[in-house]
Amino acid sequence: MDATYNIVIIRRERGRVMKNFRIRIRKVLVITAACLATVMLTAVFYYLVINNNPRLDQVYADVPYKIKDGRELKLDIYMPERQFVAKIPMLVFFHGGGWDSGSKHLSDSDMETFNIFRSLGFAIVSVEYRLTNKQISFPAPFADASDSIRWLHRNASQYGLDKDKINLIGTSAGGQMALLEGLAGNIFKDDPVLAEVDFQINSIVSLCGPTDLTDLSGYDDAARGEAAELLKGLIGGSYEDMSDKYILASPITHIKKDSPPTLIAHGTLDERVPFQQAEKFYEAAKQAGAQVTFIPVQNADHKFKAPKGETTSPLVKDALKQIAIFLLKRNLI
Numbered sequence: 001m002d003a004t005y006n007i008v009i010i011r012r013e014r015g016r017v018m019k020n021f022r023i024r025i026r027k028v029l030v031i032t033a034a035c036l037a038t039v040m041l042t043a044v045f046y047y048l049v050i051n052n053n054p055r056l057d058q059v060y061a062d063v064p065y066k067i068k069d070g071r072e073l074k075l076d077i078y079m080p081e082r083q084f085v086a087k088i089p090m091l092v093f094f095h096g097g098g099w100d101s102g103s104k105h106l107s108d109s110d111m112e113t114f115n116i117f118r119s120l121g122f123a124i125v126s127v128e129y130r131l132t133n134k135q136i137s138f139p140a141p142f143a144d145a146s147d148s149i150r151w152l153h154r155n156a157s158q159y160g161l162d163k164d165k166i167n168l169i170g171t172s173a174g175g176q177m178a179l180l181e182g183l184a185g186n187i188f189k190d191d192p193v194l195a196e197v198d199f200q201i202n203s204i205v206s207l208c209g210p211t212d213l214t215d216l217s218g219y220d221d222a223a224r225g226e227a228a229e230l231l232k233g234l235i236g237g238s239y240e241d242m243s244d245k246y247i248l249a250s251p252i253t254h255i256k257k258d259s260p261p262t263l264i265a266h267g268t269l270d271e272r273v274p275f276q277q278a279e280k281f282y283e284a285a286k287q288a289g290a291q292v293t294f295i296p297v298q299n300a301d302h303k304f305k306a307p308k309g310e311t312t313s314p315l316v317k318d319a320l321k322q323i324a325i326f327l328l329k330r331n332l333i
Contacts, residue, residue: 057081057118060159065151066191068130068144075148076104077159078114078124087162089202089331090152091117092125094181096172099141099234104128113320120324121332123161125152129177137236138249143190145181150197165331167203172273172302175209175264179251179281182260203330204262205323208302210273211264211281212252214239218274252281261291263326265319267300267312293326295319 060077067073080088093114095102104126106114114124129144130136149166156163170178182204189195213231216224232238235245247253262285266278278294285292298313299306306312
């Protein structure tokens with residue numbers, strides 16, 4: 001009797017063990033299948049996204065975006081070091097130089113900065129635009145900038161770029177250009193082929209850029225005269241004679257509640273573009289209900305450098321981190 005009972009118990013236990021074993025096997029097979037499916041989907045994703053897009057870390061130099069008076073205007077596209085999304089967001093750069101000098105060529109220090117953003121998955125686009133002189137004045141440089149954005153919008157897919165994630169950045173005069181293009185760029189049209197393309201800007205970053213060309217009150221007497229001459233060259237005449245163009249060329253004029261998210265960074269010791277220009281823009285943007293971020297860099301001049309033996313606050317590297325976070329939130333996160 002006991003032997004028979006023990007045999008029954010053993011059989012039941014063996015049946016229970018086998019049943020649990022089969023259940024575990026099924027779970028392992030299901031998990032393995034899921035893992036294989038994930039691996040296969042990942043492989044397909046990388047094949048479609050990475051292999052079929054331009055090679056990462058590649059540079060497309062001197063790409064023509066329009067012809068004006070027989071001259072090709074060009075841009076350089078620096079592909080990101082890493083790609084995190086199917087379509088690559090763009091950071092379009094407008095150089096400084098007082099509107100009458102400078103070039104799209106990026107210096108070693110420029111590249112050191114922009115490589116930070118490339119490592120985060122952004123393509124950097126550096127734009128050539130016509131410089132002002134006796135024959136060329138407002139709005140010519142801005143029409144070029146607008147046409148470069150239109151060209152990027154139209155041709156983005158050719159380079160694996162996202163036409164809906166065009167972000168603008170500029171330093172000094174280029175900062176003013178980034179602001180004006182982001183806030184009102186569609187009003188500047190020149191190339192008849194590109195004129196039909198309307199674009200939306202995803203975000204704007206201005207570094208030490210002028211915001212109100214009608215207001216020179218932040219300058220001392222000597223610098224005010226120099227600034228007035230520089231603006232006269234940009235606009236093509238004095239404020240007294242062409243006040244309407246000065247107003248039109250001022251980014252602060254075009255702030256609206258639905259303006260693209262904007263970040264401005266400015267040194268408090270800037271003598272070339274007074275710090276008050278940034279403060280004024282920030283207050284106007286807040287009053288309009290626009291999305292604006294302000295990074296006042298204490299103890300920094302026009303190039304974000306501190307006096308000898310001193311430091312800025314925040315440090316430049318920390319200000320760059322804030323800019324990176326601002327861009328990541330609006331493009332990749």
